[in-house]
Amino acid sequence: MPTVYLPDEDHVVRHLTPRQFIRDDETKEIVGCLPHAFELREGEGFLSANWLEYFDGGESDALAATAFAISQSRAVRSSHAFAIGNVAAIKAACSEFDVRVRIVHEPDAGNESHAAVRRFKDDDLELLELLAQDAWSRVIEAKPPLDRVGPWRARP
Amino acid sequence: MSSLLTMPRSRSVLEMPAGAVMPSLGVGVDSKSIEARLRSIRQLLTEPVSNIANVRDTDLTGATLPEQLRSKALSLKRIAGAVAMHLTKDWRLKLFARIDELCSPEDWDEPCDLPSEQSFSTFLRMIIYLHPTRRPGIGLSNRGHFVAAWTRGSDRIVIECIGNDEVRWVLSKITDGERESGAGKVSLHRIPDVIAGYEPEELFNDAHRLLA
Numbered sequence: 480m481p482t483v484y485l486p487d488e489d490h491v492v493r494h495l496t497p498r499q500f501i502r503d504d505e506t507k508e509i510v511g512c513l514p515h516a517f518e519l520r521e522g523e524g525f526l527s528a529n530w531l532e533y534f535d536g537g538e539s540d541a542l543a544a545t546a547f548a549i550s551q552s553r554a555v556r557s558s559h560a561f562a563i564g565n566v567a568a569i570k571a572a573c574s575e576f577d578v579r580v581r582i583v584h585e586p587d588a589g590n591e592s593h594a595a596v597r598r599f600k601d602d603d604l605e606l607l608e609l610l611a612q613d614a615w616s617r618v619i620e621a622k623p624p625l626d627r628v629g630p631w632r633a634r635p
Numbered sequence: 636m637s638s639l640l641t642m643p644r645s646r647s648v649l650e651m652p653a654g655a656v657m658p659s660l661g662v663g664v665d666s667k668s669i670e671a672r673l674r675s676i677r678q679l680l681t682e683p684v685s686n687i688a689n690v691r692d693t694d695l696t697g698a699t700l701p702e703q704l705r706s707k708a709l710s711l712k713r714i715a716g717a718v719a720m721h722l723t724k725d726w727r728l729k730l731f732a733r734i735d736e737l738c739s740p741e742d743w744d745e746p747c748d749l750p751s752e753q754s755f756s757t758f759l760r761m762i763i764y765l766h767p768t769r770r771p772g773i774g775l776s777n778r779g780h781f782v783a784a785w786t787r788g789s790d791r792i793v794i795e796c797i798g799n800d801e802v803r804w805v806l807s808k809i810t811d812g813e814r815e816s817g818a819g820k821v822s823l824h825r826i827p828d829v830i831a832g833y834e835p836e837e838l839f840n841d842a843h844r845l846l847a
Contacts, residue, residue, distance in 0.1 A: 511786065513793060608791075
């Protein structure tokens with residue numbers, strides 16, 4: 480299967496659990512995500528995300544479909560969030576730190592829109608913070624997309 | 636004055652009792668900030684704040700994940716309870732609520748390490764040492780380290796508490812429309828020195844109180 484590079488104008492979505500993002504103490508609204516949201520897990524060779532424009536329709540339709548796609552491999556709950564980043568901006572941020580990433584479509588078991596940020600390195604906290612504060616900084620509640628599709632399977 | 640010059644290196648000054656009167660070194664801003672720093676360092680060296688530096692991560696091998704997380708939450712609250720006299724009731728309750736969220740089995744990412752008590756003790760000691768009035772956002776790294784973030788607009792400092800009083804920090808700030816940032820790994824008592832050039836006071840302070 481040929482490698483499919485995501486177009487620069489498209490977006491990738493990263494699923495976040497509550498430990499990876501911050502809410503305002505009083506309003507409970509999401510303030511942003513932590514740089515640690517872009518850490519690789521032990522043994523992970525790439526940063527896992529989902530291709531938003533893989534699905535047709537407007538952003539809210541695509542997000543609902545993305546939530547469903549992610550839920551095929553991990554539990555997505557209404558207390559969770561999604562970070563949305565533009566492909567070109569992520570590549571530019573990484574290249575500022577001499578990290579030349581390739582963002583490719585790599586369908587995973589059941590998760591048809593899965594994308595991988597390959598050649599990514601997470602050892603520079605400044606790069607992770609640049610992603611969190613700038614290139615990949617739009618963080619939205621998972622609840623609205625979930626509400627459009629649920630109920631969801633529990634993690635086995 | 637000459638007695639000051641012959642005084643043994645700073646450690647003996649730091650170990651003076653909290654109420655001890657220091658010889659006057661001047662009344663400028665610098666001397667006040669030095670005094671405040673010495674007061675903070677002394678607090679770290681005084682019980683019970685010094686005791687929590689020795690906590691170790693509990694080994695919960697064999698327990699189920701929900702049991703492990705419940706046990707971690709209890710253990711973290713116990714550590715915070717040991718220094719409760721330093722924390723305002725309001726912030727302590729918020730901190731406990733956040734611990735419960737972070738240790739929720741429903742939201743847990745299984746490949747990640749459990750929250751570390753040693754990291755949490757460094758977090759609490761850092762709060763007592765830095766004496767911020769703005770409440771930090773609190774998260775966890777994949778390795779179970781506590782992460783504190785102070786945000787103001789698009790400026791932010793994030794400090795990952797590694798444990799044993801070691802931290803990893805990153806600060807980003809917009810100055811004249813340009814983002815500047817810095818990062819490093821230091822012992823917690825060095826944080827004010829290494830970030831001073833970014834004028835971080837506004838990040839750490841607002842009308843809230845964390846410490847009693």
